[in-house]
Amino acid sequence: MAKDRNEEALNLSEEILKNFELNEMPTQHIILKCLRLARLINDFDAVEWLKQEAHGFERTKDGKMTNASWELSKRSGRRFFTDEASIQKRSTRTTKSTQVKPKMVERAFTDSIAVMEATVEAAKARMEVAYDRDISVSSHSTYNAHIPAGNQQERNNIALTIRSTTERIEKVKSKIYEYILSVNYELKFGDITEDVFTRKRKSVDTNLKDICPEAIQKFISVYENLKSNNDEDWANAVHTCRRIIKEVADSLYPPSNTPIQLPGGGKSIKVGEDQYINRLIQYINSKSTSEKFSAIVGSHLKFIGERLDGVHEAANKGTHAEVTLDEAERYIIYTYLVIGDILAL
Template sequence: MSRRRDALELAEELLSDIELNRLSGQDIARKASRLARIANDFDATTWLRYEVSGYPEGSLDADSVSAAKRSGRETRNDDGETRYWTASIGTIQAIVNLSHVQIEASRDAPVSISSANPSQYVSAPSGNTGERSALRNQAVQYQGKLDKVLGAIHQWVSELYYELRFGGAVEDAFTVVRTNVDGKISALVPDALVKLTSAFENSVSGNPEDWAGAASTCRRLIKSVADSLRPPGDPVDGRKMGDGNYINRLIDWIVNHSSASETYRDVIVADLSYLGRRLDALADAGNKGAHAEVTQYEASRYIAGTYLFLGDILMLHEEGEKEQGEV
């Protein structure tokens, strides 16, 4: 089962936990933290860590302030200065629970028997009424704080759920392409599956250096396909066909070794040119000693683009082999 499906199932379960009040606030925060980790949502992971463990004592740093704002923990004192309540969600829940227990306990006021009428019970004078009022105010105040945090978590989980649900349909469509490529690419490049597996593992890593590695792997794989279909050679119509000119070589193969329509060939060539330029730019930056900045989104996009291109190439290759067999 993919991480996306794991995350989708956990998100759906967590929404029910919140809406049906099946878990304590602390357990909801912990479960949400696990969901953030599975979904690779690093901002949410940082935010929820504060909700589970509490916020720093004293002045807050930029990360904890951002997390507190996300949970609606802002308040203002009498001077209009912004403050943040910093107790963990577990502590807030405990105060709410304790307040309700104390309210119930204060209802058991001591009673005495009236000397004038022994059959009449009279409540003993006490401060229980005022005490219960204070406890109710405390319970309402802290329940409001708890509801704000749980509301923020519910909103995040709900948004992630629909994102994952929509993305699942896209993933299923992509799986069709991926399955086709994985089953056939080894005929052209024997170690292609090793390269693709490496690229996928790097793309889901939490290390930004691995994301650049995923892009580099995609480039090497496309070059390997070019080496198999159109080995380096002499220039053609002024276009270099050397070892490093793998994009030119693939374009030459597409144009001269495919019976596909001109429009279809143009689409594949355009996609290849765009993807190749992006990957070459990253490689050139690395060769010059510059740090190649690749986001996780970009790494995933390079992998998807590589798979779609390989699917087109394999289809053209199969059609070419069939035509040769029919001759």
């Protein structure tokens, strides 16, 4: 269901970008499609913003913009600064008038896109009839005909209306276009990432069924903990990742009380019950013919193992290890990737 919803959102974002780029329909209609896109991806902030753009900015009983509509006007690029009109005030000690220096005041234009587009169309229609009438006076005539004033000033005013209103429309359109473009990129990237991770997850799950079937159930427990809003559940997800990696190590390289002697120096490492990272590194070294691969995977294993052990030790001491949701998600992904690399040997 979520996959279908994301696919619909991606297709709709592509369609909206095409509408903008080819100017296929009035912007007001495109905004309504943008509103649907925001609802599809559950972007509630964008829903409120686009509702204001589609139906007009909210105002108080006094005719002023509400705080919410004022904030959203900035997102649309509707804000601008203007000089406050010069204020004439009379000194309290003299009768001489003084002029207060104008200050810059921030304002926002609030006409909806539909109103602004209608204004431009109406101005264009007026421009078509605002031409100067032809006057014919014979060169032999002694009559001094009155030549009426032309419509140049009217045409200048109309042109100014068209230009200023179009600039405002384009400002809003550019902000909405940027939003749709960013959504489009996120959906595309998210779809690619999800496909890549889904393939990796399926591969890992298939291999785990053969060597460590209990790990599959533990991953399900991890996912359930991630749905929680409680940071203790996120920490539990990290604990479970540690148990999964340890069970994989127990299956691939069972613990031994006899240390392993490393080549080239006489140094030895323990491969007991708690040294599951050491055991997995030894398994990788024994299976891989690539020193670079062994070094990279071994480095990843050490990194995630140290962090998982740190959370585990904190829990054993009765202290609470702070684990954010983002951090818990990363360790789950790391766990899958590392196990995938190991099982691929």
